[in-house]
């Protein structure tokens with residue numbers, strides 16, 4: 001039976017930041033990752049520009065680098081965006097760790113392009129947005145781009161290898177080995193490993209597994225909201241005055257009819273739309289590259305719903321909506337915005353007539369109103385109307401909508417301030433713990449756990 005000081009489950013940013021920190025102090029670390037190594041993460045749908053074929057382990061969300069590996073690499077440097085860590089960390093510590101994460105990404109090769117620093121122009125946009133009941137949430141943002149992000153990950157991997165971190169790919173954690181009240185190791189289909197500490201950082205791809213572990217160990221969980229919506233694809237010029245300054249304009253709108261929170265999310269200037277396999281459903285996402293640009297910008301418009309008693313399964317609810325779109329097309333649906341609001345299906349001919357070209361050819365022309373509940377459609381239509389005043393052309397009838405885009409967040413685990421569970425030396429970090437939703441906060445959560453372990457081991461390492 002192999003022994004390590006610390007076993008980390010998941011090689012996403014939470015797991016990798018924990019590993020880097022621990023290994024820098026000579027700690028013997030094993031990372032178990034259910035997906036493949038970075039260079040072997042190949043998505044057949046993206047490669048062949050075809051519909052998703054539902055691989056047993058999705059290369060987009062699993063493997064070295066985690067869910068963020070093929071992401072646009074937008075590192076949002078804000079406490080308000082990307083998670084709930086401000087509920088756990090003191091403000092000054094949070095600021096310090098945000099800076100640390102920024103510096104680490106730059107050290108590993110992220111291009112030093114920080115958006116969101118021109119406060120004068122940003123204030124102007126913010127005032128203009130207010131006129132249409134839109135709230136702009138300004139944030140500093142480090143943009144890597146998908147291709148540069150992969151180079152950064154490759155450099156992180158090299159650094160971990162130099163520090164003798166063991167990484168076992170295609171080896172999922174199946175179970176934990178628990179002593180009286182403390183963790184003792186991890187079981188996989190291939191082996192059983194022992195360690196004094198275990199960090200669970202399995203991301204959203206591991207949310208079912210985390211649920212199983214929490215149930216078994218009696219760790220309490222709390223549901224997070226579900227986000228349901230569409231991905232909009234528009235000519236890049238329309239949002240250029242915003243994307244040039246902010247890269248990702250984060251805008252919030254409260255709908256008049258339902259008082260729902262509707263927001264822009266994951267804006268990809270000059271990017272491409274991609275399918276995303278989440279468990280057994282196909283949803284939508286977007287990327288943009290540093291070296292290859294399309295003529296379009298894509299962004300999600302999402303409605304957040306927090307269900308109240310007695311319903312507590314938002315993930316199944318969101319999946320059921322996405323499943324309807326999958327049922328109709330065996331893929332994701334593409335529709336012209338004008339067709340959606342005139343209540344008719346888009347056809348390949350109508351799509352071809354648009355002055356812009358869709359960037360994802362695997363989507364099937366259809367009618368999203370058969371899948372999206374009225375409430376969400378209404379919320380999205382209202383926000384688009386308001387946005388069209390701020391950025392004329394964003395709601396043009398020839399623009400495309402893809403759907404359904406659904407964002408599930410793992411249930412939030414009951415954790416101490418240092419992210420330890422009620423089981424001694426068993427920690428949880430990142431999106432899988434339901435406490436983060438983005439690269440920077442996920443990375444910080446891994447860092448926090450690593451620092452706690454180093455402190456317990458009496459390391460004289462500066463905290």
Ligand SMILES: Cc1cc2nc3c(=O)[nH]c(=O)nc-3n(C[C@H](O)[C@H](O)[C@H](O)COP(=O)(O)OP(=O)(O)OC[C@H]3O[C@@H](n4cnc5c(N)ncnc54)[C@H](O)[C@@H]3O)c2cc1C
Nearest residue numbers: 010012014034062066067068071173203206430431438439
């Ligand atoms: C397409 C896409 C684009 C995104 N774009 C951005 C962006 O631009 N900016 C941003 O801030 N955020 C973005 N995000 C979100 C961001 O990627 C996540 O918030 C972040 O990766 C979470 O980090 P994590 O380490 O907690 O989990 P993950 O990155 O999900 O990593 C968890 C890893 O654990 C592995 N795993 C799961 N279960 C097990 C198991 N049982 N045993 C072993 N391994 C397991 C998974 O395979 C995965 O590799 C994007 C997400 C996606 C999917």
